[in-house]
Amino acid sequence: MMNELRIENIHAAYSKKEVLRGVSLSVKQGEIVALIGPNGAGKSTLLKVIAGFLKPLQGNLWLDSKDITSFAAHERIGQGIAYFMQGGRVFPNLTVAENLEMGLATLSLQNKKDGISTVLEIFSNLKVSLNRRAGLLSGGERQALALAMVLVRRPHLLLADEPSVGLSPKLVQRLLGKIHELNSIWGTTILLVEQNIREALNIAHGALALVNGEVALETVQPEEWLTNGQLEQLFLGRTQEAIAK
Numbered sequence: 001m002m003n004e005l006r007i008e009n010i011h012a013a014y015s016k017k018e019v020l021r022g023v024s025l026s027v028k029q030g031e032i033v034a035l036i037g038p039n040g041a042g043k044s045t046l047l048k049v050i051a052g053f054l055k056p057l058q059g060n061l062w063l064d065s066k067d068i069t070s071f072a073a074h075e076r077i078g079q080g081i082a083y084f085m086q087g088g089r090v091f092p093n094l095t096v097a098e099n100l101e102m103g104l105a106t107l108s109l110q111n112k113k114d115g116i117s118t119v120l121e122i123f124s125n126l127k128v129s130l131n132r133r134a135g136l137l138s139g140g141e142r143q144a145l146a147l148a149m150v151l152v153r154r155p156h157l158l159l160a161d162e163p164s165v166g167l168s169p170k171l172v173q174r175l176l177g178k179i180h181e182l183n184s185i186w187g188t189t190i191l192l193v194e195q196n197i198r199e200a201l202n203i204a205h206g207a208l209a210l211v212n213g214e215v216a217l218e219t220v221q222p223e224e225w226l227t228n229g230q231l232e233q234l235f236l237g238r239t240q241e242a243i244a245k
């Protein structure tokens, strides 16, 4: 199974503006790594690069020992990578079941049924709404559906860009609880970008703080960041630095 991600010295830019300045990280098989950092730090850009939607200027990406740097986005999906884009969307006029099928468009009917039934084991709340139009779901259910849509192929590696954005604290807990279940039940390796830092660090095995396109801080004991004040210092210090520039 190909599911340990390693990236090394990734540089990326939009036209002339460099946004990632030599980012290296690894997410070990079966782990959740939380990626946090202020707005504009380059978190979404990094996920775009890993998913294959933005070509890096420099640097390499590996899945286990396979160099996937030159792989197109669809080839990375074929390698078991799933990408939940920031602001994940559903098709409001399709039913929940049809939305889930959209994630499986190219598979045979039996494989579709299997994919959908496994994802419903985790997102069991969606079972009762299978024939409802997605546009009629509550915000929390809609976001769970958007996440379920990228999981129907049972990926080895999930890249999730702020899956809980806009949800109430209770629903944030619930959605991140699902991500935790996904990791512990399926063993899915997960790189999780989150603004809900405390909740993300609570389920993560490792964490990285990205500031100005660079890894500013890294830990394999994310819970420490919750208690030692390092995080507050980093966010305050660096954002003020950035403002002063």
Ligand SMILES: Nc1ncnc2c1ncn2[C@@H]1O[C@H](COP(=O)(O)OP(=O)(O)O)[C@@H](O)[C@H]1O
Residues within 6 Å of the ligand: 014, 019, 037, 038, 039, 040, 041, 042, 043, 044, 045, 046
């Ligand atoms: N498509 C784009 N074109 C040009 N600049 C972009 C684009 N997307 C993001 N940026 C810029 O790149 C920087 C990093 O953005 P982003 O990766 O979205 O950060 P984050 O997800 O950490 O908030 C920001 O300055 C942002 O304005």
Ligand SMILES: [Mg+2]
Residues within 6 Å of the ligand: 043, 044, 045, 086, 161
């Ligand atoms: Mg972002």
